[in-house]
Amino acid sequence: MAQQDSAQAIDRELTMSRAMVEAIADEMRADEEVFYMGEDVADYGGIFDSTQGLLEEFGHDRIMDVPISETAYIGAAVGAAQAGMRPIAELMFVDFFGVGMDQIYNQMAKNTYMSGASVNVPMVLTTAVGGTYNDAAQHSQTLYGTFAHLPGMKVVVPSTAYDAKGLMHNAIRDDDPVVYMFHKRLMGIGWMPAPDGPKTPVPEEEYTIPFGSADVKREGEDVTVVTLGLHVHRAIEAAEDLAEDGIDAEVVDLRTLVPLDTETILESVAKTGRLVVVDEDYRSYGVTSEIVARVAEEDLASLEAVSRLAVPDVPIPYARPLENEVIPATEDIKDAVRSIGS
Amino acid sequence: MAQQDSAQAIDRELTMSRAMVEAIADEMRADEEVFYMGEDVADYGGIFDSTQGLLEEFGHDRIMDVPISETAYIGAAVGAAQAGMRPIAELMFVDFFGVGMDQIYNQMAKNTYMSGASVNVPMVLTTAVGGTYNDAAQHSQTLYGTFAHLPGMKVVVPSTAYDAKGLMHNAIRDDDPVVYMFHKRLMGIGWMPAPDGPKTPVPEEEYTIPFGSADVKREGEDVTVVTLGLHVHRAIEAAEDLAEDGIDAEVVDLRTLVPLDTETILESVAKTGRLVVVDEDYRSYGVTSEIVARVAEEDLASLEAVSRLAVPDVPIPYARPLENEVIPATEDIKDAVRSIGS
Amino acid sequence: MVQASKLQTMFTDMVTARYYEERLQEEYLEGKQPAFDISAGPIPGELHLAAGHEASATGVCQHLRDDDTVTAPHRPHHIAIAKGVDLNRMTAEIFGRETGLSKGKGGHMHLFDPEVNFACSGIIAEGCPPAVGAGLAAKKRNEDSVAVAFIGEGAVSQGAFLESLNLASVQDLPVVFVIEDNDWAISMPKDRVTDVADASQRAGGFDMPGERVDSDDATAVYDAAKEAVGRARDGNGPTLLEVQVHRRMGHFMGDPESYRPEEDSAAAKNRDSIERLASELRAAGIEDEEIDELRENAHDRVDSAIEWAKDQPQPDPEDAYGDVFVGPESGVTTTETTHELAGDTRAGGDD
Amino acid sequence: MVQASKLQTMFTDMVTARYYEERLQEEYLEGKQPAFDISAGPIPGELHLAAGHEASATGVCQHLRDDDTVTAPHRPHHIAIAKGVDLNRMTAEIFGRETGLSKGKGGHMHLFDPEVNFACSGIIAEGCPPAVGAGLAAKKRNEDSVAVAFIGEGAVSQGAFLESLNLASVQDLPVVFVIEDNDWAISMPKDRVTDVADASQRAGGFDMPGERVDSDDATAVYDAAKEAVGRARDGNGPTLLEVQVHRRMGHFMGDPESYRPEEDSAAAKNRDSIERLASELRAAGIEDEEIDELRENAHDRVDSAIEWAKDQPQPDPEDAYGDVFVGPESGVTTTETTHELAGDTRAGGDD
Numbered sequence A, B: 001m002a003q004q005d006s007a008q009a010i011d012r013e014l015t016m017s018r019a020m021v022e023a024i025a026d027e028m029r030a031d032e033e034v035f036y037m038g039e040d041v042a043d044y045g046g047i048f049d050s051t052q053g054l055l056e057e058f059g060h061d062r063i064m065d066v067p068i069s070e071t072a073y074i075g076a077a078v079g080a081a082q083a084g085m086r087p088i089a090e091l092m093f094v095d096f097f098g099v100g101m102d103q104i105y106n107q108m109a110k111n112t113y114m115s116g117a118s119v120n121v122p123m124v125l126t127t128a129v130g131g132t133y134n135d136a137a138q139h140s141q142t143l144y145g146t147f148a149h150l151p152g153m154k155v156v157v158p159s160t161a162y163d164a165k166g167l168m169h170n171a172i173r174d175d176d177p178v179v180y181m182f183h184k185r186l187m188g189i190g191w192m193p194a195p196d197g198p199k200t201p202v203p204e205e206e207y208t209i210p211f212g213s214a215d216v217k218r219e220g221e222d223v224t225v226v227t228l229g230l231h232v233h234r235a236i237e238a239a240e241d242l243a244e245d246g247i248d249a250e251v252v253d254l255r256t257l258v259p260l261d262t263e264t265i266l267e268s269v270a271k272t273g274r275l276v277v278v279d280e281d282y283r284s285y286g287v288t289s290e291i292v293a294r295v296a297e298e299d300l301a302s303l304e305a306v307s308r309l310a311v312p313d314v315p316i317p318y319a320r321p322l323e324n325e326v327i328p329a330t331e332d333i334k335d336a337v338r339s340i341g342s
Numbered sequence C, D: 001m002v003q004a005s006k007l008q009t010m011f012t013d014m015v016t017a018r019y020y021e022e023r024l025q026e027e028y029l030e031g032k033q034p035a036f037d038i039s040a041g042p043i044p045g046e047l048h049l050a051a052g053h054e055a056s057a058t059g060v061c062q063h064l065r066d067d068d069t070v071t072a073p074h075r076p077h078h079i080a081i082a083k084g085v086d087l088n089r090m091t092a093e094i095f096g097r098e099t100g101l102s103k104g105k106g107g108h109m110h111l112f113d114p115e116v117n118f119a120c121s122g123i124i125a126e127g128c129p130p131a132v133g134a135g136l137a138a139k140k141r142n143e144d145s146v147a148v149a150f151i152g153e154g155a156v157s158q159g160a161f162l163e164s165l166n167l168a169s170v171q172d173l174p175v176v177f178v179i180e181d182n183d184w185a186i187s188m189p190k191d192r193v194t195d196v197a198d199a200s201q202r203a204g205g206f207d208m209p210g211e212r213v214d215s216d217d218a219t220a221v222y223d224a225a226k227e228a229v230g231r232a233r234d235g236n237g238p239t240l241l242e243v244q245v246h247r248r249m250g251h252f253m254g255d256p257e258s259y260r261p262e263e264d265s266a267a268a269k270n271r272d273s274i275e276r277l278a279s280e281l282r283a284a285g286i287e288d289e290e291i292d293e294l295r296e297n298a299h300d301r302v303d304s305a306i307e308w309a310k311d312q313p314q315p316d317p318e319d320a321y322g323d324v325f326v327g328p329e330s331g332v333t334t335t336e337t338t339h340e341l342a343g344d345t346r347a348g349g350d351d
């Protein structure tokens, strides 16, 4: 929670996309070597507002539209990064990873290690994730687990404007490759209204949020809900409802999957004894599995009950009743918490 | 373990590659629609002997060499499968998945669901996995978790010749897409000697092994070791050594990751109370995570201690001392078992 | 000269497709007023409409049979209509209904009609390899069916397309690749994404014939496609065809098109391929009355499909869990094997 | 006419590379006799040797500076040598030693020497996009360095290569793509994987100049590369070059080559580009003695690099855990922020 030592509470509110863009613009002003590549990032400003307004200030040379050829341009970002530049490359939807994955995980993620760190790859791969607007199986996934599983990339998933800005500054300045996964529903795009929560006060000045530092977005004594991205807000909503029933849930926002802040999770579970993990990715072999496994392995004694909530190992369906069924809702989180007692 | 009701014990031993090829040949004889596509699968017979001898019987039309363009030919397999044929497509090393992943997971794996099952994709994707011969970061991975995480594919990992044949028959006859991941070190290739274990008696006749049926390769009372692929044999070796110290380990060979036989694991853990999961894939967000999470979620009470052993979230290094360090060895399994008491 | 009856069929396809998109636009925007909210209104998800693309689909599909395969991209309706996809069930799918082609699971980018071997998908150029596979199946089975992969001009630099050209070419497969050049890939004009004004030029690098139809003209497409499909059907290998079309609407519904010069939008509206074909009908002696009747019938068919679709039930939430596989999870058997194996118990076997 | 001094440098590169491969072959096979066991002997892993490819590497790299980038494929040694990669540390890397270029982590397919901007990788055509990126960086920084991506002829149908041609072309980048055509992709002859005998023909589809050097001749490569590299350096965009080379050994060590007709192996052995260049040296008035000396010096250099490498320590197992990242896991900060945010506590903030 916000500490009380600064002079005055910040009240300038930004959407998550504005906060993200603000960090990018700051870094581009500070460093000529930073540039952004992607499809429809120039004149369009990013399909999900990820580059809104940047073209006007920085021009087509630094806010670059590229051919629809993810392998080529993501790999080109790797090459430019190895030459010492600091590219940001956008994969429009994470669901498209399969057309460029070789460059992502066999070059971007591995070149540092394979070179014994004689080479490094200071780039950011931004990508839009998430469902809730019926875009079906090829445009609605989060795929957190897919990226977090493969070593060599840091994996960032902001849930608020405040976090988005601080994490983006850190991502761009980092000398290592960072995958920055922003949830479409949180961006505050005109045509896709965000829930309450992601729009927050954001300082005008630059600041960096460290990776591997989960944020306790709500403190509670009875049960630990570990989650990320959109589901931070659903978990908080669930927690508020549960509070009315006398269940006091703690909500831990992971913020980054690699590195993973196991300590904060363990501390919370040590206190509550109960663990619910909520994720918008597929259930098996993913984020929920890892969180549960870490706790089981490192502090089995304190674990009294556990429940996982995620997409039930089916592709994301199109029709509203079907999509609603598979993406964990606030109600589902409440049910999961209740199902493991308190 | 083998039941005692058949007339006479089978003693014809085959290497895992011969067993796999025998199943493919049988299916090709029985069904004109089965064919095999891949790089160097014709005249070479598969770099890892996966098609050894098939060209001679079936000719270049059915054992097809294809251009080095995994997206095109794996996607072509999807198209041919949807037209009712039963292609087997080979991805030479699983490490190359990134150049063809879109066709694999956005078409092969999802078309059935996205079509409401009006279309189906009866194909097998074969691929070689595994390290232990110093082929470094781009040729040594198993990536079990990467495939098992994404819904729509069945994921098969044989550890013996007997299993390889029965699972291959099932894979080819299945009307759904199956990813068949064979470990190079188990194939019995002349230039890469296999450990003891994978070469087993194999019946001449056809038989099918169901997916989702883990095999208890060694019974034991004190601790459950869940594993797959190469590490089945390392776990059995570890168990034999541990037996000398009075620790009686049960070794569960998963055989398939999707579907996953949770029941056999739970039964074993209910008996032993102790769980060690051993995997050659990366540790985080992968197979070990999932196995631990399932047990924690479904039978936390019986879980007294747990340990995971996998590649420690680094790319696979080249030099022998380094590779040996990161790929779990028999000794490491013994240590893991001992570390959680007994 | 294209036969009069063909001209009529093509005209019908085109006005059906055009009116279909106009009606879907209306339906889609309903409930999204005054503020555009993608999650509101009767049609879920994104919607990519193809008004202005009709000439290409009908000109090509005239030469196709039901057993010929077509793969289409994210902008698929005009192609589906020309290929003869069940209009009611397609519309129900777009509205996310239980009786839709995919039971509401696929949506407008994932329409599958195996009756006429039509499929579409949402990733750029993703349909090319499966089309090559359909061609491969035909060749292996010694059948004379062909496969056609449609893509946009923005897709001509994607690996899946380029690799497919090579595979089709080296295996001599009956495949036709059709590029619909509408000048835009979302907000990116063609010259920003490739140096080649005529992308059929890519064919040369694979020793494949390439041709561009440089005007948005259904009969010109018809003629070019006749040769390409004929070549494929006769076993003479693949062809790459590029066809000029135009984009009358935004990339997807809700696209502000602020990147697009007004003259360009205006020019697109002006070069109307439907009117062009109507003049050809007239020139072939078909009366205005008859033309109006074709148009009205087409409109009626569309209206009734939309009517029918909107009457269909929503899928049951529980249905979300089915259809990941068509067969049982366990494969073709659930029975454990019972072989007795000689030697060491660890040597395989079963439990 | 190529200058005599250039001829000498090229000859030195070529004999260095040839002898290097011959010596590595010996070392590699040591300990793998009588039965070939890939896990035995002093050199770990697979080994792809480039004997017969030398003309291409030296002909191209003559025109390169240290600040020019080169990416090479799985068969990289001759290119690394021509680019001036540190021979000792490269050899130590191949032997998996601690002082190797990558501290023993990369191996023979993953050699990185940032001093001369050389890198190679093991996935077909994977080096093309990063080379385009190096070219992009040069253009952005207004520098006149260039990038060269080497691939085999088997790679010309891979998306990564084809997409890279387009990106380099549309952005007018200083990149040269060099195809080393050794007639084989492991066991697959070229005509089995593409219909195009001259893969430089692919360039046309991207409005890029393409040229093939049809004989395995270092000076012919030199001339063609001079133009291509010059074009790139002068800001006139990319070029695709195909160069005929030959494969004197198996695809990798241990390859039985049973798929390969004997005449083909024999022909490869006969068309020796090193002897061809030696005649040119003689024609340029260089004495046999001097040629022998160049050869001996090269051999000495190789022998001493191998000697040195074999003396180097094995890496410490604990080193396996490092170098996943160069910076701290937490990024540039470990400090939690301390802003006080107005309103609802859930609104961001930190702990």
Ligand SMILES: Cc1ncc(C[n+]2csc(CCOP(=O)(O)OP(=O)(O)O)c2C)c(N)n1
Residues within 6 Å of the ligand: A039, A068, A070, A092, A096, A099, C074, C075, C122, C123, C124, C151, C152, C153, C154, C155, C182, C184, C185, C186, C251
């Ligand atoms: C691999 C991939 N990259 C990006 C996208 C996002 N996307 C969808 S449509 C589109 C533009 C396509 O342009 P074009 O091929 O010309 O077709 P058009 O929309 O003009 O019909 C893009 C970039 C995608 N679906 N798949």
Ligand SMILES: Cc1ncc(C[n+]2csc(CCOP(=O)(O)OP(=O)(O)O)c2C)c(N)n1
Residues within 6 Å of the ligand: B039, B068, B070, B092, B096, B099, D074, D075, D122, D123, D124, D151, D152, D153, D154, D155, D182, D184, D185, D186, D251
């Ligand atoms: C994407 C990918 N597919 C397959 C392979 C396996 N492979 C390694 S080398 C090779 C043949 C390459 O042939 P070519 O490009 O002609 O190079 P050469 O070996 O002849 O020098 C293949 C198929 C790979 N490394 N990457």
Ligand SMILES: [Mg+2]
Residues within 6 Å of the ligand: C152, C153, C154, C180, C181, C182, C183, C184, C185, C186
């Ligand atoms: Mg277009």
Ligand SMILES: [Mg+2]
Residues within 6 Å of the ligand: D152, D153, D154, D180, D181, D182, D183, D184, D185, D186
């Ligand atoms: Mg070759």
